[in-house]
Amino acid sequence: MIKTRDADSHTKEKIFMAASEIFEEKGHSGARMQEIADRAGINKALLHYYFRSKDQLFKAVFVVLMKKMFAKIISIMKEDMTFKEKIKKFLDEHIEFMIKNPKLPLFLLSEISQNPEFSESISETVRLRDLKTMLYEQHAKELKGYGIKKSDMSQLMVTIVSFSVFPMAAYGMISVLMPEFRERKKFNEYMRERKEFASGLLFAALKNRKK
Amino acid sequence: MIKTRDADSHTKEKIFMAASEIFEEKGHSGARMQEIADRAGINKALLHYYFRSKDQLFKAVFVVLMKKMFAKIISIMKEDMTFKEKIKKFLDEHIEFMIKNPKLPLFLLSEISQNPEFSESISETVRLRDLKTMLYEQHAKELKGYGIKKSDMSQLMVTIVSFSVFPMAAYGMISVLMPEFRERKKFNEYMRERKEFASGLLFAALKNRKK
DNA sequence: ATATAGATTAACCGAATGGTCAAAATTATA
DNA sequence: TATAATTTTGACCATTCGGTTAATCTATAT
Known part of the structure; x- marks a missing residue:
């Protein structure tokens, strides 16, 4: 050869x-x-x-970008920390990652929505079968202390992800409604403030939730 | 004629x-x-x-859909209610609206992101110049009672919107990671549960926030 | 009935687009 | 250096796509 x-x-x-x-x-x-x-x-x-072909090139790119997006999330969730620590670390690193890749979140959301046939190749690629179950079992005590049942996990997980992902995906919309964020630097600042805001809000609520 | x-x-x-x-x-x-x-x-x-042309047809559609999306939000925010009531009503009606128009949120986010030149025609169309300032002045006492400063408003507003919009925009992704939601009925149920979850979380946090 | 204006269609056009191919250029091997 | 294999290119092809045109159809007004 x-x-x-x-x-x-x-x-x-x-x-x-x-x-x-x-x-x-x-x-x-x-x-x-x-x-x-x-x-x-x-x-x-x-x-x-x-x-x-274009499709194959796209698929190759898509899979790699998808992995790139999930790799960090998953690795953090597997680390040996309390739930609270994990969430804080997730918000920190995920937001920093997205600041470096601002178009990525919306791209992934759009393409996966328009090409549902990728679903298969994704669930193979992104191995996190049932992250919420895993997390719940791993942090059962801590989460019960917050008054969180297993059935709350879907709501909770989506909420946490939305804290970081949504503003990034909605950047275009946000910068129209709040022109002060047209400057990318200001927006990145905003995203970094969001780390504290999100975890503050979340754990203030959870603290209040336990009866 | x-x-x-x-x-x-x-x-x-x-x-x-x-x-x-x-x-x-x-x-x-x-x-x-x-x-x-x-x-x-x-x-x-x-x-x-x-x-x-295609562009003009698109623009016509886009503007109408944009209005459709914001009309309800704005009208609710102008009603004579407490802040808390407004948020609850917003979550209720906005989620019901999106259940009827599931593709709309992601479409708007994508297109506005790819065609920033629409920004102008939008800010003319969607009249809500500075919603967060308006809201803050309207509910100054209530919000201060929650320990919310004017500078917190951008974070707060984006968070509230993300509660309802994000899961809808991320439906494709969610249904891959949580296959139980492939059934649209289950997902709609999930979205309706979200009304309570979101306002519960938010006001539990705000309650805790005031010192 | 006939003329008129608007609504609808089939056929067509040119540019853009994904894709191919054979030749040329470059690099590795003998 | 000669040869084989790989990489790169320019020219080309078939199809798709947005858009146009001239003719046909439909309803109304006179």
Whole structure:
């Protein structure tokens, strides 16, 4: 077998990065192969040489971005900490991650909604079968202390994620309604304040909840 | 002037409805004029007869859907109630509205993010200049009682909206991670439970917040 | 009945788009 | 250096897509 030269992975990576950017910005149907080629600085035919079709290129990008998004979440949830510590760490790191990848959340939400057929390839990729059950069993005492039943977990988990993800996904809308956030720096500041606000709100409520 | 026959407005409305559905499902770039014509049961040329171009048709639909989404929010916020009552009513009616229009939230978030040039036509359309300031002045005493400063309002408002909007926008993702919600009925149930959960969480926290 | 204006359609157009192919260029191997 | 394998490119193809046009149809007014 002949070895691949370093140009190989290099080019493939350039394509992959360009594709990630374009797809994140414009989505699957809005992206153009030509534009991806241009940004990668290569000929369009090369796209099809490395990735057979637009769909396959998209799928490759999508799966990686999906993993990227969930990797951190899952690893934090598996660490050896109290529930409260986990949530705080999650808010901190997840918000920092999204500040570096601001278009990612909305991209993932949109594409998964428009292409439900990816569902399968995702649940294979993102291994977290039943995160909420796992978490509940792991922190049963602490959570019961907060007055949280197992049946509350879906509401709780979605709420926690929404604290960080929603403002990021809704950035466009927010910056229209609150023009002070058109400046990206101001918005990032806002997101960082949100770490404290969200965990403060959540645990103030939970503290109050136990009877 | 010759009067328009009933076919006129009827047809235009059929087109508009078909376009709304298709655009909501697939977004601006994913939608096809032919598909819209098919769903409306008319010839493609008629689309261009009533609305000059795809962009204009889209814009017409977008503005109306945007109004539809904000109309209720704004009217509730202007009613004569306590802040707490407003929030509860908002959660109730907004969630019921979204159950009837499940694709709408994600569609608006996506399109506004991809076409920031709509910003202008929106801020004209959606009149709520500075809702959070208005609300704060209206409920100054009540909010101060909760320990909320004016500077907390952006965090608070986004949080309240996220309670209802996020799970709806993230339905695709949620139904992958929590397969029990693939059944739309179960998910709607979940959303209705959320009314209580959200206001419960919020006001439990606020109660705890005042020192 | 005939003329008129608006509504609707089939057929068509040009540009854009995803994709292919054979040749050229580059790199690795013998 | 010669040869084989891989990478890269320009030119090209078929299809899709938004949009146009001229003709047909329908209803109303005179």
